[in-house]
Amino acid sequence: MLFRVLPSSPVPLGEQIAACVRGGIANGTAVPGERLPPAREVAESLGVNVHTVLRGYQRLRDEGLIELRRGRGAVITAAPGVADQARLTEAVHGLITQAREFGLTDQELLSMVHKCLSSAPGTTPPAPGD
């Protein structure tokens, strides 16, 4: 797992760390079931605060890419399709960055995505509970 962070970047360090792991899962250098280095060690290696690394790991857990367990540390989710999910999340993050650069508001971006979704070919699978 390769971590690269730029402290001078406007992107928060935690997000940068999460992006590194996401990228690793997306391109296959990090495989499902692989154990991530403990947050304390990553913090020491990069010279950042341990809470910053933990914030990044929690972000990845919220995205469903890793599992955080007491005593076992952070493990990449073994569920099939985790690499696809990482790629998709990466694309969404890219989309958001681009929208911000162009000065779009969140509402404008969402309505744009909605419009594209309604005109996209193919059907979406029925939502659970239908």
Add this chain to the structure above:
Amino acid sequence: MTVIRRCALSAVPFGIATAAYVGVFWASYDRLPGRIATHFSGDGGADGFTSRTAALWFGGGLLVGLGLLFTVLTLVSKDSPGARLTAAVGAGTAVTLGYPLVLTVVVNTDVQDPADVQLPMWHMAVLLLAGVATGALAWWLTRGGPRPAPARLSPALPLTEGEAAAWSRTMISRALLFPAVVVTLSGLFAVTFGPWQAGLLPLVLGLTCAPFAGVRVTVDRRGLTVASTVLPRPRLALPLGSIVSAGSVQVNAMGDFGGWGYRIRPNRRGVVLRSGEALSVRTAGGREYLVTVDDSTTAAALLNGLVNRHAAGA
């Protein structure tokens, strides 16, 4: 020299020794006493005896077993420099064992009392010389083997000023973990149900080896660190300032290092937990350090990038 030919060089001397031993034994079986002299003291007199059948099975089994062992060792060593030594030692061992085994049968033939059998000491000198000569011959025959491939240097990862970068990977060797756990459990079993002295050694051995079945390899601003996943020390640490370059290399544990674990060779040290991909680091002292780990090209590229930036900044 192909692997097949080198294996043949290990197997054929043992095959000949086994055939000679069993052949001589079979031919003179009826002329041997019921118990034959199988051990001799310094003055050449017999002082140890074994039954005819047991001696045949023991001698034959020893030759076949060692023959298989050396052939397999040569086979797994593949094209590495250690394969040549394994083949040579195997051929030498076949002669050093085959000669006295055949000789024992010959001197026991046509005797009434096995206690009268003599085996002069000068045969010792002959078998040792013959063994060394055969080993040297096998060494000479396997000459011209391929040289070990030098570590392929990885292109440096470009790092911008102020960028913090780190690479980390955990490697767990099941091949090492499994035996360590089995030895620990057997030690625990012996301590609980048997005499505690018997279980102490396996328990200590297992508990010492188990933590090192899993290692974490870290490359960062401090350099290269290899440590057990559970214990902070002992660990292998190479500071960034002492590193010249890094690359990715393929290693064969048995052939290049003669086994697994922390291996020391002239100018070459390694944490070898398996065969295959390894990170190779060259230090300013001219020494090469190897760590078997996946994704070693990324680690080497980062290390080269960090070394370049360190050199530019210094």
